[in-house]
Amino acid sequence: MMMHDEQTKITFFGTSGAVPEVGGDSPTFLINDKYLVDTGWSVIDNLRSRGHDPLQLEYLIFTHFHHDHYMSLPSLLFYYLMRGRPLEELKIIGPAEDLHLIVRRAIDFLHAERYGWANLSPVLIPLTPGEAYEEENFRLDTCSTAHPVQGLCYRFLDKKSGRMFSFTGDTAFHPPIIEHVRGSALLIHESALGPIAANPDKNDYMHSGAIDAAAIAEEAKVGKLLLLHGSAQIAEPCVQAAKQIFSGEVQWPKDGQTYII
Numbered sequence: 163m164m165m166h167d168e169q170t171k172i173t174f175f176g177t178s179g180a181v182p183e184v185g186g187d188s189p190t191f192l193i194n195d196k197y198l199v200d201t202g203w204s205v206i207d208n209l210r211s212r213g214h215d216p217l218q219l220e221y222l223i224f225t226h227f228h229h230d231h232y233m234s235l236p237s238l239l240f241y242y243l244m245r246g247r248p249l250e251e252l253k254i255i256g257p258a259e260d261l262h263l264i265v266r267r268a269i270d271f272l273h274a275e276r277y278g279w280a281n282l283s284p285v286l287i288p289l290t291p292g293e294a295y296e297e298e299n300f301r302l303d304t305c306s307t308a309h310p311v312q313g314l315c316y317r318f319l320d321k322k323s324g325r326m327f328s329f330t331g332d333t334a335f336h337p338p339i340i341e342h343v344r345g346s347a348l349l350i351h352e353s354a355l356g357p358i359a360a361n362p363d364k365n366d367y368m369h370s371g372a373i374d375a376a377a378i379a380e381e382a383k384v385g386k387l388l389l390l391h392g393s394a395q396i397a398e399p400c401v402q403a404a405k406q407i408f409s410g411e412v413q414w415p416k417d418g419q420t421y422i423i
């Protein structure tokens with residue numbers, strides 16, 4: 163059996179709703195200091211204010227392309243240009259339907275031709291639900307979400323630590339996620355609708371309540387459930403509601419909080 167000394171580290175920068183509170187951000191987090199999940203509104207500030215060098219990022223992983231999850235992508239690309247890091251060194255993973263278009267538009271927004279910036283070509287890794295991506299240090303498996311745009315629910319295997327965790331991105335209650343995340347030490351599941359179960363007939367924006375997230379976590383027998391994507395006011399009620407359904411530990415991460423699994 164292979165022995166692992168390494169740990170897997172997840173640091174949260176934001177857990178708020180689509181329009182964050184002052185000083186907060188919509189859901190973004192950093193895996194092992196070098197893989198960033200979604201950019202939120204303020205990616206550069208979030209990284210630098212917590213001692214992370216944006217130039218050290220190896221991968222950007224997008225759950226889906228709603229604005230609150232990619233709004234500050236142009237800031238990140240501009241930072242790279244100003245600091246002289248070639249964009250080809252950044253790899254961007256995301257839902258195949260929108261990845262090329264959104265990155266192209268972020269680069270167009272920077273008006274690259276006027277300033278003579280050549281080679282603005284990050285490496286794009288589009289995935290459709292069900293596809294996997296694997297490299298030396300990690301493996302990502304994906305499944306579909308239930309959301310108005312194409313999304314990916316990711317299962318992240320850290321090959322160095324042997325640990326596995328999953329994150330849903332935005333989604334309504336979606337049973338295929340149960341099998342996909344089974345065995346995860348940690349499940350990060352949105353609960354934007356608050357401490358309730360969503361009414362499927364009145365869920366136009368296709369989000370989950372804490373009861374929906376907890377039902378997924380309980381069925382999948384994950385180790386721990388982390389809830390996010392709402393204001394500070396709904397955090398504790400969501401945790402309490404989820405605990406009625408899920409027998410494991412439930413938390414709502416604080417900004418800047420790091421989880422070691």
Ligand SMILES: [Zn+2]
Pocket residue numbers: 180228230231332391
């Ligand atoms: Zn969102």
Ligand SMILES: [Zn+2]
Pocket residue numbers: 226228309332
């Ligand atoms: Zn969304």
